[in-house]
Amino acid sequence: MTILSEILGFNETFVSEKQYEQYATTKFPDKKIVVLTCMDTRLTELLPKAMNLKNGDAKIIKSAGAVVTHPFGGIMRSLLVAVYELRADEVYIVGHHDCGMSAVDTGNLTKKMVERGIDKDIFKTLKYSGVDMEKWLHGFGDVTESVKQSVDAVRNHPLMDKKVAIHGLVVHPDTGKLDTIVDGYEFNAKE
Numbered sequence: 001m002t003i004l005s006e007i008l009g010f011n012e013t014f015v016s017e018k019q020y021e022q023y024a025t026t027k028f029p030d031k032k033i034v035v036l037t038c039m040d041t042r043l044t045e046l047l048p049k050a051m052n053l054k055n056g057d058a059k060i061i062k063s064a065g066a067v068v069t070h071p072f073g074g075i076m077r078s079l080l081v082a083v084y085e086l087r088a089d090e091v092y093i094v095g096h097h098d099c100g101m102s103a104v105d106t107g108n109l110t111k112k113m114v115e116r117g118i119d120k121d122i123f124k125t126l127k128y129s130g131v132d133m134e135k136w137l138h139g140f141g142d143v144t145e146s147v148k149q150s151v152d153a154v155r156n157h158p159l160m161d162k163k164v165a166i167h168g169l170v171v172h173p174d175t176g177k178l179d180t181i182v183d184g185y186e187f188n189a190k191e
C-alpha cells in the first residue's frame with residue numbers, strides 16, 4: 001500500500017462518516033490573528049494546542065524556519081492578505097529551538113543535490129543569473145535573532161498597516177513552552 005492510497009482510503013471514510021462536521025468554521029480567523037511558524041513535524045499538533053488554537057481561530061502560514069526572507073515573496077504576501085483581506089489584526093512569528101534551518105550547511109546541501117542527479121553546471125548557471133545559493137538556502141544561526149529580524153522585516157514592510165501588532169515568540173518543540181521575544185503591543189505603545 002502506498003502512502004497516497006492509504007491517505008485516500010482514510011479520506012473516503014472521513015468524508016462518508018462526516019467526521020469533518022466537528023471542524024466546520026469560516027475562512028475568517030475568530031481570534032483575528034495570523035501565525036507564521038516552521039514546518040517542523042513536532043509542531044503540527046503541538047503548537048496549536050500550546051497556543052490554544054482550534055480550527056477557525058487563526059490563519060497559519062508555515063515555512064522552513066518561520067523566516068521572512070524576501071519582502072515580496074510568498075510569506076509576506078500571505079501575511080498581507082491575512083491582514084487586509086482576512087481580518088487578522090495581529091501577527092505572531094513563532095520560531096522554535098532545535099530548528100532544522102538553524103544548521104543548514106549549504107555546501108553539503110548542494111552536494112546532496114548533485115548526488116541525486118542535479119547537473120553541477122546548473123549551479124554555475126544560477127550564479128551567473130544572479131542567484132546567490134549560499135544566501136538563499138542558508139537559514140539562521142540563532143533563533144532569537146532570526147525571530148527579531150523577521151518581526152522587523154514585517155513591521156517595517158512598506159505595505160504593512162502600522163496598527164497591526166507584530167509579535168515574536170520562540171516555542172520549545174518538546175514542551176510547547178512559549179517565550180516572548182518581541183511583544184508587539186509594547187512596541188506599538190512606544191510609537
Ligand SMILES: [Zn+2]
Pocket residue numbers: 038039040064065066096098099100101
Ligand atoms: Zn524549524
